[in-house]
Amino acid sequence: MFMHNKRLQYTVRVAEPNPVLASLMLEQFGGADGELAAAMRYFTQGLGELDPGRKDLLIDIATEELSHLEVIGSIVAMLNKGAKAQLAEASMEEAELYLSMTKGGNSHTQSLLYGGGPSLTNSSGVPWTAAYIDSRGDPTCDLRSNIAAESRAKIVYERLINITDDPGIKDALGFLMTREIAHQKSFEKALYAIEDNFPSGKLPGIEKYANVYVNTSQGEGDMDGPWNSGEQWERIDDLEQTMPFDDGDGSASVVLDKADAKTAEKLAVRTASVPTGDPTTGVDLGAGAGAGRITGDDKGAAADVDDAVKMADAM
Known part of the structure; x- marks a missing residue:
């Protein structure tokens, strides 16, 4: 059973709307290394986990990833808030409204289809898919995959931090990035708490x-x-x-x-192929300048590349 606390895990302060930045932020909302993918990966692993310690760890982190989804989704919504209001109320001139919606990324899709709310897509507008979840049901395999997933997410957060000068967004992204580090440490400990954890699986x-x-x-x-x-x-x-x-x-x-x-x-x-002979093909019959060597001197051999270039220059 879940209960939602209306306070975010980290306060979101956005200095000004920016629909283009909002569409880039979606990479960590509905992207392959985003928070939804992480939450679903760890929830499904946790539900099937037999070890009580790992089960507790996976469900804890999965639940926290949902709180991170809420933080990044709130950033997206705040960055889109101005565009949403302008589109809904049609308070701008047509040309200005058009320009505000088509600044880049998939900001126009965000505005038209989702009213400025975060969509379950990546930054290019590709819908989220369960194919992002790569669990195999073996703890030594899945924990290594989780460590890699946290590492990838950390790198994406670094890049998002580097493309904004909004101090509030930088603070929130820095928090989310650092939680990826903490999760990686937990998964590392869980992996090495398993004796003989390499290679994965049972068979030597x-x-x-x-x-x-x-x-x-x-x-x-x-x-x-x-x-x-x-x-x-x-x-x-x-x-x-x-x-x-x-x-x-x-x-x-x-x-x-x-x-x-x-x-x-x-x-x-x-x-079976017939290795003898040299059959005439459609290429031979239709060959023109630049086709290279063709079958038979009497088939209208094409000019070589130099001749083709000369002919093109003469046209």
């Missing part, structure tokens, strides 16, 4: 594959570091000599019964 990895680093991108820019070199790693640079990892030949195969094998053979015969 296969030892001979777990210590291998495969240097698949080679050439200028190759770097050595603790992520690919040292006693922890068996590094593979010569891919031709070591791939595939197993004792097979690296090809794909399947065992078919007689009926399926016969049908597959018929399909292969019917769709």
Whole structure:
């Protein structure tokens, strides 16, 4: 059961309306790393959590994220308040009203569809979606995802702080940003309160594959570091000599019964390529200047690129 306290968790003081800034703020309202996504991620994890300590933590933070949703939504509403009043009362000249609504972002959508209230969209007007929730039901997996989510949200708040000089908004955003830090610390503690928290899940990895680093991108820019070199790693640079990892030949195969094998053979015969000859294609028939080489000298070979450029210059 929830009870709403009418006081915000942090006081919102907006110096002046700014519909464009309001639309940017929506990134933390209905965006992928916004407060609604965080609240739903932690609520759903908490409801399915078996450990009482983690369950309590997740529900606590999920509920606080709703209070943050209220703070950022209030900022959006205050930034839109002037535009909302002007649009509702038609107190401006048509041209001025139009300009005030189309300053940038999706401020016009905010004004026309939502009357200046916060919409469940990101800053580009893309609707919020449950696809943002990436929980997997394994605590070591989900806690790591939560830590990353809090980190991403913190970065977005930093960027929002940098694009406004409104001191009241900066204060509120600074509070919200700092709560992301606190939540990350809590999730880190919860993760490391689980013994043997790596790797995620129950099944162990296969030892001979777990210590291998495969240097698949080679050439200028190759770097050595603790992520690919040292006693922890068996590094593979010569891919031709070591791939595939197993004792097979690296090809794909399947065992078919007689009926399926016969049908597959018929399909292969019917769709087989003819490697001999050089068939004339629609490209050959319609080729013009700049098409490059085409089939047969008697098919009206196209001019080369230099000729095509010369022809274009002459036109």
